[in-house]
Amino acid sequence: MNRKIIINFAVLAVLVIQGICNAEARYSRQVNLIIPAAHAGSFDAKIHNGEINITGSQTTDCNIAAEINIKAENEEKAKEFAEKVKFELVTEGDAIKVKIDRSDIPKSVQMTINMDVILPAEINLSLKTHNGKINAANIGKISALTHNGNITVQGASGGADLITHNGKINIDNIAGKIKAITHNGEIKINGSQDKANLLTHNGKIKYTGALADLKFESHNGNIDITCTGQSSAICNIWAQTHNSSISFAAPENFSAVIEASTHSGSINTDLPVTIIEKSKNKLKGTIGDGRNNLSFKTHSGSIKIK
Secondary structure, X not given: OHHHHHHHHHHHHHHHHHHHHHHOEEEEEEEEXXXXXXXXXXXXXXXXXXXXXXXXXXXOEEEEXXXXXXXXXXXXXXXXXXXXXXXXXXXXXXXXXXXXXXXXXXXXXXXXXXXXXXXXOOOEEEEEEEEOOEEXXXXXXXXXXXXXXXXXXXXXXXXEEEEXXXXXXXXXXXXXXXXXXXXXXXXXXXXXXXXXXXXXXXXXXXXXXXXXXXXXXEEEOOEEEEEEOOOOOOOEXXXXXOOOOEEEEOOOOOOEEEEEEEOXXXXXXOOOOEEEEEEOOEEEEEEOOXXXXXXXXXXXXXXXXX
């Protein structure tokens, strides 16, 4: 009796293992497409699972290499489903768009598409993926959205509107306005030349760039601001964090009206300030002729101005 039970369990274990192996069968299909892009103004790509990599180059074409990955009960089925996925590049006006049609395969089938795209430099981008990272270099304006993944932009002549829920945001050398939001991850900006609005719930913010209108907020993470050069316009710089510190490094000959407060922490400045009001946890005053505006607030952390 015990032997029969043991045999039955052994058979069941084999069947379970076989089922797991079958369910994990994968097949990858490569797709390479090219389309003229000399007169294109924008590129649009939306996928659910997968990463998007964009590189702007001295080219007049849009060249895309895509990998369609299918997971099914066996390799034969995975290959069958992968071949049924329609992947196209189309033009609509001055826009180039990626069109994906998976209507011929069951909704339960898991599909991931990774894309590497080379297109004319400074083209505008609209990118979306749910689970995957987004990388873009040498482009124009970019709008990018992912739920789980990092977003990296290296070289953009236009602005950036970037959102990720679980991931970091990194931007190097951007000429236009920035809006960047992440819930769990740090935001790092280097070489910004325009306004920036940055928000993260759990992560630090590090900004190095032009003196401009800046609005930074982090619930759990330090905010580190380094401004270089002067601005012809009056700039409003606002930063708030709940459980961390704020550091601000001013450019040469900087002047501003300053208001800083902390509940549990200190406020220190290396710059000469004409004091209006000062206590351990609060500072109001003027640096220079008070041209710009600084407003810093933290609940549990220190504030440093230098």
